[in-house]
Amino acid sequence: MEYFHYQYILLVPLLVYLYRLADRRGKKPPEPTDWPLIGMLPRVILNFHRVHDYITSVLTVCGGTYMFRGPCFFNIDMLFTSDPANIHHVFSRNFSNYPKGPEFRKIFDILGDGIFGADFELWEIHRKTTLAQLTHADFNAQLERAVWHKVETGLLPVLDHFCAEGKDLDLQDVFQRFTFDNICKIVLDYDPCSLCLDMPDLPCEKAFSVAAEPLLHRHVIPQRIWKLLRWLNVGSERKLLECSRAFSEFIYPRIVTGEEQKNEGSLLRAFEDVYKQKNMNGRSLRDFLKDTSLNLMFAGRDTTSTCLTWLFWLVARHPASERKILEEVEAELGKKKEWSAQESHKLVYLHGALCESLRLFPPVALEHKAPVRADNLPSGHHLPRDAKLIISFYSVGRMESVWGKDCLEFKPERWISGSGKIKHEASYKFPAFNAGPRTCLGKEMAFVQMKMVAAAIICDYQVQLVEGHPVSPRDSVILQAKHGLKVKLSRRNMCASLTHAF
Template sequence: MDEHIYKSTSSSGMAISMDFLSNPFSIPIITTTYLLLLLCLYVYSQQRKGKLTKKYHPIAGTMLNQLFNFHRFHDYMVDLASKHGTYRLITPFRYEVYTSDPVNVEYILTTNPENYIKGTYNHTILKDLLGNGIFTVDGDKWREQRKVKSHNFSTKALREVNTLIFRENAVELAHTLSEAATNNQILDMSVIFMRASLDAVFKVAFGMDPESMFGSSEESVRFNDFFDDASAMTLKRYVDVTWKIKKYFNIGTEAKLKENVKVVDEFVYKLIKIKTEQIDNNEDSRYKGDVLTRFLQFKDMSPQYLRDIILNFIIAGKDTTSSGMTWFIYLLCKHPEIQDKVAKEIKEVIKFKDVMDFTGFVNVMTEDVLEKMHYLHATLTETLRLYPAVPLGVKICAEDDVLPDGCHVNKGDMMTYQPYAMGRMKLLWGDDANEFKPERWIDENGCFRPESPFKFTAFQAGQRICLGKEFAYREMKIFASMILGCFVFKLDDENKQAKFKKTLNLHINGGLHVRVSKRAQ
């Protein structure tokens, strides 16, 4: 629970934010919200009596319920999804519709995607941090950015450059782990993976590594910390109706958000300046075809728009890998028998004897070799089922619509599908839905068996499917093959249960502290 949130005893046992209640605007907002609740309950009762013809999903609560449960936000949404499947929450301005039904998800993302957009509501909440980047825009701006970025994931030459980057980073990662194993040091793997993924995304996005840019990796770590804090405060805007008032008066979380975004901006603008100077000086890079160089070819782009594009790319590149690998190691520490099974497959497929020859080990990891690691792929996918990097997919309904289940969605309603909740639905995955079980992804021939992207929604689907899906899997498989083929991981505190940060992406709170030992030959 956030240190600024204290518990107040009530019949429901909810945790109430004293910061929220101390705001002079809170009481009238609470009163208004509950008056709206009474009105909506009246409307619902009329529907039940047949006096209204439209069918709507059940009401599961209000925005205040989300705020009271913000300390366990995603697990609270799992509770609602397990009870209702698809449901509504009431806010002062619109209905919020949440679904965990794959049929509805397919309709939103593929059948009628033009009607489910980011919209002004999402853009207003996200723009202070993410600007007009690909995660906040629709229409021409979205198509323009997606087209340019797709080039970095589609051509064979650029895939080869990316693979080279991942291999180099895997070797550096292995040396760090080897030193820790020799000296019996405790490592925070969340920091280790964050640095490795940031290093990779800088090379892909800018054609340079952060140490050559800044002389050390500390500035990039500082950027990441400030971004994560800004992300947490941005997420809270979805449940705090007073955020615009706080922003206007520059108080509370909004004042802190402004400070954090300033640090993030300074970092990104510095990167753009360095790269622009390199291009002007005709300095060559061994990492060809970087994203920023391609966007700099468009002479009419403002520095602000470049900032937005690059920041969104950095976020997309670092978060899936760093959060995914951190949860992956956490789950393997909790299930050492699965850790050993993954390591056994890696060693059998690679057939490289000297596991301390890191360069030789990683050079054996060709595309063909990685594709043979079905159990590793299943274990990574099972990790993302339980801990998707993006736990919620938030859209706005552009025009009145009817979902496949027969329920209506009104123009302006927020329409959200829930990767985190869907990964824990017994209706979708069986009674063992909460268990970490890679075997659910393996068929009778021992091969990886994919699921529908509308059931396993970690990478979205349809026209907005994640461009970097294969990019992320390739990076994670190279990292995982290297470190599990060479090392054994144990939690420093084996009784500790990991919690997630309350941010836009699903990171472990407080880090992941492990002990590393060298794996037997």
């Protein structure tokens, strides 16, 4: 009898499991099943190869906010949301209660004390110093010179070469190299020339893309496990350590301080002055400048290159939009020998196309927050202190409740008002550049650079997608194309003199 008693005890978990399996009447597909002990992890693992689309599908059927529950023995429960009201509450109205926090800094420890992971006074220092430099009278002129120089010496020669050879080209790789060279010139006053005919393999340039995937995995893998992997130096954690080493080996030798710093108006000189004024002796000056440089390089490389990649994928699939961009460039800029940042504002339709690219494929796919004090969101969900809140920027742009029934369509016209001007949307509805006080400082710089590059390419070349090449979002914190963007180029007769005149 005792034997059967223990049998029944052992059957209890199985009976509960089968009950949960059978009782799905209140569950909306594709809402994950919350299994005993293991939580919702099985469904997440099955869909991790398409994690951003899976999150979107769950949020769509569950009203825009959903609690993910992990295994009961790990602390990885997190609330996901794409509700604009929640975003406005967290990023603006109750901003002080939602710093990046210690959990964010642990996950993104590779960024050190730069602006992305900084909170409170350190964040204020970064933001004010960066803003002062970006709004300096000479900055736009410096940016224009850097962009057009790279277009002439790097972008066009590479495109001409692949066009003449009839070879397939990974346009995403080209954009990443372009923006890497540009941001290095602006931040470090050094051009690594990664975009050239040889297309050299620079470990630091590639490390930005490599690091993005393990950083996403850290959101799901329990901290004790990924820390063990790091200690063992294996798997994704080994990749992150290699990326960190590549960043350090590239940046440290190019940090110039003190009397060696000749350019008084440079970004790093400004941060060096602030470091000394604020008596920031917690870390060495070189470490502080390295972290500052790395964060600015992350922002300058990935946002712009990712948006341009998806723009050209979308435009190649919508020939009517491509024609409108061509017509607008010719009508507004004609055969001018150079375009200023101010003149790029005339390209309204191109601006709308870029906004659509950012809406559908925001470069930063999600944001991680944790309240300092317990809080109630506008959606009615309660967040205990230090709870994990994941805001899916990718999902916001694909919500019918936010953008209407045509939310999945590429329509640059949705950004143009009846008077023919750019229609501005609230950042909590369009959070591609973050929202509230942490809104990206380089937003205008990114639009200027993207318009110059996009118009230059579209006017000179017809871009065709390579048939059969798969294009889908990568499972990482940066929403790159998983397999790149393979294209074939052919010369275009229109506007040929426009870009070569610089």
